[in-house]
Amino acid sequence: MHLILVVTAAVSLISPAWAAAPINATAVCQEIAQKLSNASAVFYPGAYGLVYAADIFHHSASSSTQESVCSVEPGTAQDVARILQLVGSTRTPFAVKGGGHSWNPGFSSTPGIQIAMTRFNTVAYSKTSQYQRQAPNGVVTFGAGMVWNDIYAALDPLNITVVGGRVVGVGAAGFLLGGGYSFFSNQYGMAVDNILAFDIVQPNGTESVVTASSDPNLFWALKGGLNNFGIVTAFTMRAIPYTRVWGALVAHVNATEAYKDAFEVFNATSTDPKAAMLFGLNGIGGQSIQYAVMFYDGPEQPAGIYDAFLNIPSALVNSNGTFTMSGLLAAVNVGGLLSGGTGDQPRGQSGIVLIETYTPEIIDTVINEISINSGLLANSSSAGFGFSIEPFSPGYLTRTDPLRTSDSAFPPTWTRPYSASLCNLGFEWAGAANDAANLAALQGSVDRIQAAETKQSGMTLPTYSNLALADTPVEQLFGALNLARLTAIAKRVDPGKVMQLAGGFKV
Numbered sequence: 136m137h138l139i140l141v142v143t144a145a146v147s148l149i150s151p152a153w154a155a156a157p158i159n160a161t162a163v164c165q166e167i168a169q170k171l172s173n174a175s176a177v178f179y180p181g182a183y184g185l186v187y188a189a190d191i192f193h194h195s196a197s198s199s200t201q202e203s204v205c206s207v208e209p210g211t212a213q214d215v216a217r218i219l220q221l222v223g224s225t226r227t228p229f230a231v232k233g234g235g236h237s238w239n240p241g242f243s244s245t246p247g248i249q250i251a252m253t254r255f256n257t258v259a260y261s262k263t264s265q266y267q268r269q270a271p272n273g274v275v276t277f278g279a280g281m282v283w284n285d286i287y288a289a290l291d292p293l294n295i296t297v298v299g300g301r302v303v304g305v306g307a308a309g310f311l312l313g314g315g316y317s318f319f320s321n322q323y324g325m326a327v328d329n330i331l332a333f334d335i336v337q338p339n340g341t342e343s344v345v346t347a348s349s350d351p352n353l354f355w356a357l358k359g360g361l362n363n364f365g366i367v368t369a370f371t372m373r374a375i376p377y378t379r380v381w382g383a384l385v386a387h388v389n390a391t392e393a394y395k396d397a398f399e400v401f402n403a404t405s406t407d408p409k410a411a412m413l414f415g416l417n418g419i420g421g422q423s424i425q426y427a428v429m430f431y432d433g434p435e436q437p438a439g440i441y442d443a444f445l446n447i448p449s450a451l452v453n454s455n456g457t458f459t460m461s462g463l464l465a466a467v468n469v470g471g472l473l474s475g476g477t478g479d480q481p482r483g484q485s486g487i488v489l490i491e492t493y494t495p496e497i498i499d500t501v502i503n504e505i506s507i508n509s510g511l512l513a514n515s516s517s518a519g520f521g522f523s524i525e526p527f528s529p530g531y532l533t534r535t536d537p538l539r540t541s542d543s544a545f546p547p548t549w550t551r552p553y554s555a556s557l558c559n560l561g562f563e564w565a566g567a568a569n570d571a572a573n574l575a576a577l578q579g580s581v582d583r584i585q586a587a588e589t590k591q592s593g594m595t596l597p598t599y600s601n602l603a604l605a606d607t608p609v610e611q612l613f614g615a616l617n618l619a620r621l622t623a624i625a626k627r628v629d630p631g632k633v634m635q636l637a638g639g640f641k642v
């Protein structure tokens with residue numbers, strides 16, 4: 136219940152169209168069904184509604200999944216245009232879903248019409264392209280309904296990959312439209328830095344391929360500006376050659392100090408941009424659980440930097456190996472560790488704080504959050520809460536790589552302080568009755584970590600939209616200048632405010 140209140144509070148001043156009751160949505164579903172080609176289909180809830188159920192399903196099943204009047208699976212861009220025309224002319228709330236990994240209710244779910252992009256599911260690699268300068272190793276074009284592990288699996292036999300997601304099941308579309316932090320970011324920047332073209336159906340139904348030269352402003356806006364400019368049907372990214380990657384996962388109980396020490400070793404000794412890691416500090420079932428995911432863009436374990444993690448005794452899990460990218464995601468999937476085993480579908484919410492520099496003081500602040508929340512949530516059916524420490528190399532977004540494509544809506548600038556690392560919070564629990572306590576605890580942790588970060592760096596860094604709480608002010612995501620530019624572009628491409636009928640952070 137409180138999850139819905141959070142979203143409502145975020146937007147109550149502007150009475151968003153996407154939160155309104157879908158008065159005539161059934162009739163609109165029927166009209167859509169009549170107008171679509173055979174490549175597309177409409178599904179309804181009910182005894183045989185398995186496709187419908189899959190279409191509305193979300194990662195955080197019982198908090199960000201919403202019952203829709205119908206789901207629509209478009210199979211062609213022309214059908215996407217027809218759907219946009221119909222929802223726009225009838226002012227019917229709708230949602231566009233890629234991988235369904237948004238934590239926020241209403242961002243890719245809706246009580247109106249759920250558009251599921253699942254039929255846009257092809258991957259193609261081309262060695263030569265019009266983007267030869269930025270993409271000397273070729274380009275990859277893939278459908279907007281795909282999840283990263285499937286994209287990697289298609290590319291693995293070619294020894295090619297792209298700058299994409301780190302966790303099984305995360306969708307490419309939402310990830311890319313928000314920015315995208317990857318295992319490859321220390322080498323190649325954020326995922327948006329590697330996009331060459333968006334195939335998009337604009338809100339007026341126009342189908343276009345948006346590139347840096349075809350429409351520089353819209354191209355810039357799509358790189359981080361979220362779902363405000365139309366429905367993307369395909370992305371083209373520069374191809375990254377690779378052979379195999381090395382990866383490892385370790386997990387322990389009550390080894391917080393050892394993890395802190397191991398991280399200090401990594402921080403002090405890792406200078407190779409091919410290395411990337413993250414580690415988690417968690418409270419699960421009254422226990423303090425730690426894990427670390429280690430990555431190297433090469434087939435061998437890099438010398439030294441990860442030894443301290445791998446040598447912590449009494450591991451619950453300690454595995455490492457050489458993988459394809461899809462194999463790596465399967466091997467280091469920490470999702471199972473966090474789901475708490477309550478027997479209920481977890482309700483959940485993420486939060487995020489950008490950290491300029493991970494000092495021991497900031498790590499101590501995060502460690503302290505485990506005991507604070509263990510106390511606060513002892514009686515609130517907490518399935519688990521975690522803090523993922525995700526360091527990136529200093530200055531990794533400073534555009535030293537001449538191949539990076541161009542400027543983007545997120546982050547607001549690439550120079551200090553925005554070349555930041557992440558502290559990603561994830562809280563999961565059972566039962567709507569416990570929403571308020573868990574959300575308040577999450578907010579408290581975000582505020583305390585943010586306060587420590589602001590005190591240390593002397594500034595407030597932006598917030599990353601893809602993991603931000605729904606009531607985050609939009610200016611905090613983009614900065615005032617970028618927000619003004621995004622708003623002007625949205626006005627140009629969407630004068631009828633069709634995309635305002637879909638939830639999310641609106642510009």
Ligand SMILES: Cc1cc2nc3c(=O)[nH]c(=O)nc-3n(C[C@H](O)[C@H](O)[C@H](O)COP(=O)(O)OP(=O)(O)OC[C@H]3O[C@@H](n4cnc5c(N)ncnc54)[C@H](O)[C@@H]3O)c2cc1C
Binds near residue numbers: 308316602637
């Ligand atoms: C387990 C987990 C791991 C994660 N790991 C990372 C990580 O390593 N790095 C990182 O940067 N982020 C990460 N995230 C955050 C992730 O980037 C966002 O949740 C992202 O929105 C997921 O994309 P999706 O397609 O699955 O989301 P969805 O929920 O399907 O969509 C998210 C938003 O994108 C819009 N959208 C989707 N498809 C389209 C389309 N075709 N056209 C226009 N708009 C569209 C939706 O309307 C919605 O507003 C993670 C999240 C989770 C839950």
